[in-house]
């Protein structure tokens with residue numbers, strides 16, 4: 136797995152030529168505006184006054200996957216999403232250029248100070264937008280490119296749970312992952328195997344709708360756009376929900392509001408906590424950037440839900 140250079144320095148050497156070839160426009164300036172696990176996003180000012188966003192990835196092919204996912208998701212929600220302008224790749228580079236979205240991502244702590252009413256409106260709009268995806272059904276579970284599984288359990292176990300636990304075991308053996316955390320995930324996996332939903336329908340999910348991937352107007356806190364799908368698939372609807380509590384917890388009551396609008400089955404709280412901890416740990420296997428605090432919060436939530444479940448069973 137080759138890790139690509141998505142630095143400002145690398146892009147400054149190649150981006151002006153690429154944009155000239157692809158869009159027939161000159162670059163006036165560009166600057167880094169944000170980045171998470173696998174991508175770095177740059178705001179590019181063009182000499183004709185236009186602004187675009189360019190995302191550069193650490194791994195090849197991610198630009199094509201994001202293009203596919205943005206295409207399917209934007210067709211199935213009324214919330215705005217960036218429009219793809221082009222993708223480009225060479226041996227050292229993978230990028231996707233898209234329309235620039237105004238506003239700010241909702242990780243900005245200033246949004247926490249908004250009034251309850253304003254926050255409620257924002258949350259209602261986010262959940263409604265997500266429910267539009269969740270009303271799109273498919274006859275198989277799986278990745279958008281190739282959904283082949285008849286059950287959510289088979290899909291999750293085969294493509295995620297087992298490979299991730301195996302990979303984490305190897306990391307543990309090398310001393311690069313906590314044995315205590317792995318044992319907790321193994322124990323939780325056994326419980327999950329007993330309480331996995333049996334009769335769920337495959338629905339379209341974004342897969343990474345945390346507050347960093349939701350853009351809002353800085354003044355009004357109106358929802359502007361959903362961005363950055365990296366795990367869009369045909370899945371059990373609950374698999375879209377753990378990201379709602381990532382980072383500031385459920386400060387905007389996104390998870391609670393979803394549950395209120397669309398009731399979830401028994402054990403959903405445990406499963407959602409389990410999916411969150413598993414995904415966060417799995418980021419270590421894909422060269423992803425780990426924020427130890429987010430990982431710890433996911434594990435604390437999982438422990439809490441396991442305790443609740445044990446008391447109930």
Ligand SMILES: Nc1ncnc2c1ncn2[C@@H]1O[C@H](COP(=O)(O)OP(=O)(O)OP(=O)(O)O)[C@@H](O)[C@H]1O
Pocket residue numbers: 168169170171172173174175176188190217233234235236237239240347348362363365
């Ligand atoms: N089209 C866009 N217009 C304006 N700002 C954007 C756009 N795309 C991304 N951003 C900003 O850049 C930040 C990082 O972008 P994004 O979420 O796509 O990358 P990432 O989290 O690094 O990706 P990944 O989760 O795939 O590793 C966003 O939180 C947002 O603030």
Ligand SMILES: [Mg+2]
Pocket residue numbers: 171347348363
């Ligand atoms: Mg993101």
